[in-house]
Amino acid sequence: EVQLVESGGGLVQPGGSLRLSCAASGFTFSIYTMNWVRQAPGKGLEWVSTIASDGGSTTYPDSVKGRFTISRDNTKNTLYLQMNSLKPEDTAVYYCTTGTAKGPGTQVTVSS
Secondary structure: OOEEEEEOOEEEOOOOOEEEEEEEEOOOHHHOOEEEEEEOOOOOEEEEEEEOOOOOOEEOOOOOOOOEEEEEEOOOOEEEEEEOOOOHHHOEEEEEEEOOEEOOOEEEEEOO
16 A cells, blocks of 8 residues: 655744655655645645656756755655745645655645
8 A cells, every 4th residue: 555654844934944754655666756746725736846766857846946855765765855945835735746646744834
């Protein structure tokens, strides 16, 4: 059974940083492309970043490019999202995904 469990969310002031983690199990993590998506209150899912199976390629939308960094450790079956220079509009529940699988999410709130 595929399991994805996010952690690391919380309340942070504008301009602050957070590092999210996603622990993966139940599948061969190292051969799958992984993604982060988010859902702000009252809005749909928004793609945040994607990383290739070997970590050699990453992509981001303009809304987070230069502020967020996706990475992975295939020896630990863990996906990461380093978020810097956070803005109030980054407030959302953040999910890691692969294919149709999605974790329960972790709440990120950016507020002073």
